[in-house]
Amino acid sequence: MDGFLTESDELLRLERECRAEGFCFVAGVDEVGRGPLAGPVVAAAVVLPCGIPLPRVNDSKQLSESAREELNAAILALPGIQVGIGEADVETIDRMNILNATHLAMRRAVAQLRQADFILVDGRPVKGLPLPSRAIVKGDAKSASIAAASIVAKVYRDRLMVELDAVYPQYGFASHKGYGTAEHLEALRKYGVTPLHRRSFRPVREILTPPPEQPLLF
DSSP states (O other), X not given: OOOEEOTTSGGGHHHHHHHHTTOSOEEEEEEEOSSOSBSOEEEEEEEXXXXXXXXXXXXXXXXXXXXXXXXXXXXXXXXXOEEEEEEEOHHHHXXXXXXXXXXXXXXXXXXXXXXXXXXXXXXXXXXXXXXXXXXXXXXXXXXXXXXXXXXXXXXXHHHHHHHHHHHSGGXXXXXXXXXXXXXXXXXXXXXXXXXXXXXXXXXXXXXXSOOOOOOOOO
């Protein structure tokens, strides 16, 4: 890791503003897995402790896998850290759509926290959160708490997809984590749809119910 965050760092400005308004336990919330064709959507909620040096976190998408793993371990080892993980499975995604399932996963993550009184959430506003909240566009680049949540969620989901790769090894989940890569789409066409696949997503749906062939033009 490259250095530490201190209380005056710009990446902690939003947390400082919340505490100046009287909030004590500010949770950052982020999700991973909205886009894949398979596997759950996962959200994490993180309340970073105050008054101690913090790992220099960043948006998980900007980090290598090894850097994410290292930062995830450092985050979880912080004294007084609070972390909640929430999931919405494939059946839930197909039943209520990916946006609503993502919001559900976020609410479940927040519910796992021991103590929180305000939420900084990445992206657009999330309906049904149990606490006052503020939505921050590109929040994982602006808030240490959201960045930490993005790392925790990403590492958790990636590890889960590696485990699922052992169940369905022909699909390559360990490498693409369920995203619609050429390798994944080819495996879908060759081996069919598994219970891990999101049947409401078009590439999967088209394999389940292929569109009718177009008539040939002579």
